[in-house]
Amino acid sequence: MKGILKGMLQVIKHLFRKPVTVQYPEEPIPWHTKRFRGRVILNLDTCIGCTLCSQICPNHADHMVYYDYDNGKNKRKIYPAVNIGVCTYCGLCQEVCPTGSIRLSNEFELAYYNKDLDYLPDRLSRSEKELMRHD
Numbered sequence: 038m039k040g041i042l043k044g045m046l047q048v049i050k051h052l053f054r055k056p057v058t059v060q061y062p063e064e065p066i067p068w069h070t071k072r073f074r075g076r077v078i079l080n081l082d083t084c085i086g087c088t089l090c091s092q093i094c095p096n097h098a099d100h101m102v103y104y105d106y107d108n109g110k111n112k113r114k115i116y117p118a119v120n121i122g123v124c125t126y127c128g129l130c131q132e133v134c135p136t137g138s139i140r141l142s143n144e145f146e147l148a149y150y151n152k153d154l155d156y157l158p159d160r161l162s163r164s165e166k167e168l169m170r171h172d
């Protein structure tokens with residue numbers, strides 16, 4: 038009897054709680070932790086082309102490519118490109134970057150009809166929202 042009452046008490050307690058279910062994707066998910074690891078994003082204006090991010094990448098998702106963009110600091114004009122299809126979101130590139138140019142954003146909705154998952158520097162430097170406006 039005591040056990041039944043205990044169980045009923047739990048049910049009653051939950052009856053008056055605010056629901057935690059989110060009607061995604063109609064409703065946006067309201068949470069993002071500080072340490073969330075989403076799609077890699079690049080700041081073209083601060084990248085110095087040191088190649089550290091591509092050297093540390095465990096599965097060669099991050100690779101350096103020539104990109105004709107002059108930010109005054111990247112003399113060889115080589116910037117990272119990331120193949121999102123093989124990126125494991127480990128965050129190592131972010132950790133080694135001396136200028137904080139590459140980081141893991143909080144974007145995770147990466148469904149595309151276009152199967153080209155190699156994000157070249159220009160694409161890598163823009164958020165998914167920006168890319169959607171241009172596509």
Ligand code: SF4
Pocket residue numbers: 077090093094095096097098099119123124125126127128129130131
């Ligand atoms: S998050 Fe990890 S796997 Fe992805 S590009 Fe950076 S180092 Fe490579």
Ligand code: SF4
Pocket residue numbers: 083084085086087088089090091116117133134135136137138139
């Ligand atoms: S993103 Fe950072 S680590 Fe990668 S090449 Fe640019 S400055 Fe170096």
